[in-house]
Amino acid sequence: MKNNNQEVWVGISDKTNDPEFLEAASKEFVELPIVDTLSKEEALDHGSNRRDFLKYLGFGLGAATLAAGCDVPVKRAIPYVTKPDEIVPGVATYYASSFVNGGDYCAILVKTREGRPIKIEGNPLSEVTKGGTNARTQACVLSLYDTNRIQGPGKIVANEMQSEKMSWADLDTAVAAKLTATSQIRIVTGTILSPTTKKAIGEFVAKFPNTKVVTYDAISSSAILEANQQSFGEKVIPDYRFDKAKVIVSVGADFLGTWISPIEYAADYAKNRKVAKSKGAKMSRHYQVESGMTMTGSNADHRILIKPSEQGAAIATLYNEVAAKTGGTSINAPKVNAKAAKQLSKVAADLVSAKGASLVVSGSNNVGEQNIVNAINSLLGNYGSTIGFANASMQRQGIDAEIQGLIREMNGGSVDAVFVMGANPAFDLPNSNAFQAAMAKVGTKVFFDGLMNETGSLCDFAAPTNHFLESWGDAEPKRGHLSLIQPTISPLFDTRQVEETLLRWAGSANLNKNADQPYYEYLKASWTTEVLGQQSGFASGQAFWDNALHDGVVKVNRASNEIVYAGDVAAAAGKINQPVAGDGVELALYETVNIGDGKYANNPWLQELPDPVLRTAWGTYLSVPISYDGKNYTTFRNVGDDNQKGRGEKLDVTRGDYTQRVTALPQFGQMPNTVSMSLGNGRQIVGQNGKKIGSDTFPYCSLDKNGNTQYYAAGVEVSNIVEKVSAIPLVQYFNTMGLTSGQKKDFNVDEDILAFQGSLTDRTVIRRTNLDKIEEFAHDLKEERSHHEHLNDQTLYPYEAYKKDFYDQGHHWGMFIDLNACVGCGACSVACMAENNVPVVGAEQVAAHHGMEWLRIDRYYFGDVENPSTVYQPMMCQHCDNAPCENVCPVAATNHSSEGLNQMTYNRCIGTRYCANNCPYKVRRFNWLDYTTADIFPGNQFPINGEELVHGADNLTRMVLNPDVTVRSRGVIEKCSFCVQRIQEGKLTAKSEGRKLNENDVKSACMTACPTGAITFGDTNDKKGRLAEKLDSDLNYIVLEEINVRSSVTYSAKVTNKDESVDAIS
Amino acid sequence: MSAPVAPVRLPLVEGGKSYHDITEDIVSPTENAPGTAWVIAFLISVVTLGFGLFCIFWTIYMGIGTWGSNRTIGWAWDITNFVWWIGIGHAGTLISAILLLFRQKWRTGVNRAAEAMTIFAVMCAGLFPLIHMGRIWLANFIFPYPNTRGPLWVNFNSPLLWDVFAISTYFTVSLLFWYTGLVPDFATVRDRAKGIRKRIYAFLAFGWTGKAKHWQRWESLSLVLAGIATPLVLSVHTIVSFDFATSVIPGWHTTIFPPYFVAGAIFSGFAMVLTLMIITRKVLNLQEYITVEHIESMNKVIVATGSIVGVAYLTELFVSWYSGYVYEQFAFYNRAAGIYWWSYFGMMLCNVISPQFFWIKKLRRNITFTFFMSIFINIGMWFERFVIIATTLARDYLPSSWSYYMPTWVEVGIFVGTMGLFFTLYLIFTRVAPVVAIAEVKSILKTAGDQYIGEKANDGDHKNSAH
DSSP states (O other): OOOTTOOOOOSHHHHHTOHHHHHHHHHTTTSOHHHHHHTHHHHHHHSSOHHHHHHHHHHHHHHHHHHHHOOOOOOSOOOOSSOOTTOOTTOOEEEEEEEEETTEEEEEEEEEETTEEEEEEEOTTOTTTTTOOOHHHHHHHHHHTOTTBOOSOEEEOTTOSOEEEOOHHHHHHHHHHHOOTTOOEEEEESOOOOHHHHHHHHHHHHHSTTEEEEEOOSSOOHHHHHHHHHHHSOOSEEEEOGGGOSEEEEESOOTTTTSSSHHHHHHHHHHTTOOOOSTTOOOOEEEEEESSOOHHHHHOSEEEEOOGGGHHHHHHHHHHHHHHHHTOOOOOOOOOOHHHHHHHHHHHHHHHHTTTSEEEEEOOOOHHHHHHHHHHHHHTTOBTTTEEEEEEEOSOOOOHHHHHHHHHHHHTTOOOEEEEESOOHHHHSTTHHHHHHHHTTOSEEEEOOSBOOTTGGGOSEEOOOOOGGGOOEEEEEETTEEEEEOOSSOOSSSOOOHHHHHHHHTTOTTSOTTSSSHHHHHHHHHIIIIIHHHOSSOSSHHHHHHHHHHHSEEEOOOOOOOOOOOOOHHHHHTTSOOOOOSSOEEEEEEOOTTTTTTTTTTOHHHHHSOOTTTOBOSSOEEEEOEEEOSSOEEEGGGOOTTGGGTOEEEEEEEETTEEEEEEEEEOTTOOTTEEEEESSOOOSSOOTTTTTOSOOOGGGOEEOTTSOEESEEEEEEEEEEEEEESOOOBSSOSOOOOEEOSSSSEEOHHHHHHSOSOOOTTOSSOOEEEGGGHHHHHHHHHHHHHHHHHHHHOOSSOHHHHIIIIITSSOOEEEEEETTTOOOOOHHHHHHHHHHTOOOOOHHHHHTTOOOOSSEEEEEEEBOSSSOEEEEEEEOOOOOTTOHHHHHOTTOOEEEOTTSOEEEOGGGOOOOOHHHHTOTTOOOEEOOSBSSSOOSSTTOBOOSSSOSSOTTOSHHHHTTSOTTSOOOOTTOEEOOOSSHHHHHHHHHHHHHTTSOOOGGGOOOHHHHHOSSOOEEEEETTOTTSHHHHHHOOTTEEOTTGGGOOOOSEEEEOEEEOOOHHHHHOO | OOOOOOTTOOOSSOSOOOHHHHHHHHHHHHHSOOOHHHHHHHHHHHHHHHHHHHHHHHHHHHOGGGSSOOSSOOOSHHHHHHHHHHHHHHHHHIIIIIHHHTTOGGGGGTHHHHHHHHHHHHHHHHHHHHHTSTTGGGGGGGSOOOOSSSSOOOOTTOHHHHHHHHHHHHHHHHHHHHHHHHHHHHHHHHHHOOHHHHHHHHHHTTTOOOOHHHHHHHHHHHHHHHHHHHHHHHHHHHHHHHHHHTSOSTTTOOTTHHHHHHHHHHHHHHHHHHHHHHHHHHHTTOTTTSOHHHHHHHHHHHHHHHHHHHHHHHHHHHHHHHHTOHHHHHHHHHHHHSTTHHHHHHHIIIIIIGGGGGGSHHHHTOHHHHHHHHHHHHHHHHHHHHIIIIIHHHSOSOGGGOOOOOOOHHHHHHHHHHHHHHHHHHHHHHHHSOSSOHHHHHHHHTTSSTTOOSTTTTSTTHHHHTO
């Protein structure tokens, strides 16, 4: 070894001390090499010259820019000291759990990243929700990171969101001091699905024997429970099987959107509504009897319009018609309106012809009416086929009379303590005022919910429970269908599960207070002792528990009694609500898919989700009828003239001494002389997102003779226009399409009404047909599509060759959307927001049409002007293979991948919005303002609801963000990416497992969210995959096929199953 | 130099001016203190410019969300104003380039101011494509230059990129042309000036001494620039129209757009030239240089281009009906009878009907009438762009996405601000540079009207001064 001095050398010149090398080496770090080589002569001869000057100027500027631009401090990026086994940074972990909020239930998988729950997926193992979700389920992950959550135990300051903090030990002592063994304690709660929670309450009741549990649901089904008690001796909601019904009649039950178990019902319902091919097409027929158009009504084949007070009469009329045809005894029934009576006669005939395979449901909350519904189903032989009790639903357990009884008790001064958990009677009762007043007479009031509400603000102590994503628990939504709730994150705040609190106060011996997670042990013990015995799959407790926790759901055998119908129809007929005669305006109140009874009012994802029918967000709106005489149309109180400019009018709605001023919007399919309003908004004590949104409509409700809440008001006064509104958060103006005028050709209602809207009916956006004309339709569609293909082939550009070389190779992503399966619920829309970090923009910006949704559900009407049918069309980026957006971008920020994806490069986008203008589907969204707080300028964020700390600006809310998806800054365009991050993840999984990509590796967020399977995402080049199967139908079409943008999204035509003779009734 | 004998031709410069009179008349505004009218006008312009600058700041700081445009109507006032300003610029180039090549000598009276107007209008126009960007701080992305971003290159398929080239070329050529014309006139001003003014004008005149070689080179350069500028008159607005014509949106996707836009641009440009000239000649006392003859000539161009535009509107309507294509039909039905019917009506009234009055000679020569008509046409041409851009976008393929647009105060402020910018620059221009091309006017003084022997032949003393 010659080089002993450890010297480092680069070449032979190095070692030979070549003079040139030495000189170069001495200059190595002195001068810029480029200056040296480019201007060697001049540099040597003249020192600096013009060229040098320019170079140094350039370098100086560049260096200054770099120096100024490189100061990017990294904040709060702390690695694990000891990495938990189950967490691999960058890899998502899924936990099976259950979404439970009162009676709302969904079996879910929680996606967590680095220990944060960020997305909810449906659990396909569940036989109840079957892998589907709804908007509320999808949005629940955001409520975990709600900055308005109560952050720990404390003493409540009246009418304030804050409470004076105390420790749990102090709280326990303080409450214990107030309770004695004989205390009259009332636990006010919504439906409790959890058997173990009930067990814990049972232990508390054992300790304090004068405790009573008062269960009620704000939007209640107590009449069904009571009617079933009377008809069958069982106080349960039966198991409705919409998948077995050929004829479905719903009298005011919004079973696809909100009623009892909408995810389950929607999935079952869609099974018989999907039409795969024109040949031999079969589908169920759905009649909806209602006043205002609900989401379920909008999916019906026929809607029969009644006033809300006529509901009982309609049910009784239907009963008599069915009875006449099946030999039942007729009852004395009040008269429903003449048109409805004729229609109901047809309905009865249809029902009887499908005896044993029909289903009549009603959302009525009158015991008499529900008894008659039971009688109808009994006459039709539906019990045992479409209605069962073996797997009866537990999702509504509340009895309205109980909470009314409690108010009387409280007023009587006989109640010592009230515990409120999962309920808000100070807001959501028709007589919430009475409850508020009665609360003042109760000595000790404890509030257990995690989010302050009107009832909580009247309480003394806050004992906040965990968010369900931080909790252990279980649920039994249907008899025998159990599911577990497991925490996916440690409690973010100083909260304690309500069950643990109650067990501690009960001094339960079964609760190991010193355990790390006492309620976990309690729950596990309960399951491994009780549930283990009810199932047969596992012998050992631990194996059973592990498996149950893994699967999330367990099916057990529960004994159920033989059910015999023993109802008294005649007696029931005497109890129904009597129709109100005269010209008084009637108000129907309904629950929306997003806000529910008000529990979800503080969730901005749900507030921002437009109502499927009304297409409004952030508020309460009054739907008013439109009447049409064949030439002119008039709207109720002449509202809505300026709706197409986003402006509107407010009306005063008065019942007794209660008045609310609400924005009125004309709504097709609203019964004349009735108006509709949603429940749930208008909250007073609520977090920043629900504050001052909409109107409180619960006071319009009333109680019937049995103390059951009636969700309508017969004698309301509606004023003329009292105020103009300059901007309504209305995402879709009243531009409808395809309404039939009775002539052969469809016509557009706006054309007639507004005289200048023009023809919309020939647009190739929505294709639809009726079942009896389906083959003719399929034939016409084929011809039209081949004509379009012919037109599209007339091009100078060799598309086909390109397609063969690129798009037909490898993957080509595409989507199929079944318009017949889409019920419009919006689960996909919220799932998309959650998956893709889509910002919330607030009412004002929604009104300005600055909403950011990547996936929207367009609503169009067709048919009878006064009572049209509806079609919902999920619309997102179509990933056109000949995309008009791509060629117009001056900076190539949007381009096409070889897999057919239209890609958006946010970093490159300068925000000219040319692509959005040139998009025929108008799916591109621009970040108009700093919605995400990701802007380069500070202090210009846009508060979504006037809050001080802008939504999303805090680190808590930011925890919900999907780390796989860029948060877009102000000034860039964004749009549906076909969940490209999921595609990449799927590819990586396949690659790391050394196999071909499987179609189940990649599913878009909208696809997995959909309860009805309306959306199928996949690889169009996979000729054996799920997409190929769907694409092979003669009912399929492409929106705007003739403009040759070559969209990758295929829609299946909307098929209705109308009976012309029902439509002909006038 | 033997002048062509045109006994029926009226002199292009009235008032029997001598060469010296011309110098005196035209240079004097640069030498005297401005009048009250100028000061008031200047203050108003600067204030509106200031407000406009604030609105631009507000847009950049807060975001485009401060405007009324939305998910459906991505472009509205911004691009409307852009196209409007660009169109206005066209008259200057037409007058200086095409009319130069066609040897239309009457142009000498108005070409200087018209060219200045072109440059200022293009400056106003160029502002909009910049500030309508969501991220203006990355505006450098639209220039194709070797870069460290990959390097990432621009998208040469995009009409917006073509705009970048079209407008920057247009601005450069127009500026050169204008300045070239100014050089001998600056020399004239320099020769009369003293002190610091002399030094400034000496610099601006580039050492012009009026040698024959200078004149010869100057003439050649003017011709070369005119040759370059002439295709620009046609190409710039053609390319602007491609922003719309190459899209897929019904109402935009139209092959008629290039000629229709060019005609409209010249139409609106002449209207703006008239608006400015009528004020300028009055305020600066240049009635004898910018004569009624000029006004009439320009009115003739207006009636011609206005009629072309009118035919284009009607052709569009016919073709949309004839296409048998529902989206196309609806787009035009909507323009004429949709929620923005008033803008279409305004456009038709101002652009098609009103210029037809100029078939009447008396009205063509009526200065007050012309002035109001020029304003009318400016409004009409603004409406035309609004109709094409905003109302078309408001109602396109999917009825679910239809929307409505109203400008916010920010957008109005920016538009008013560009007016402020335009007039600020124009007012400065009238004080520092000869608003009529002295050298060129002098060159035509004896070539056009000095042989005139008809009526009013002895008005003034130009016969005498000519000898």
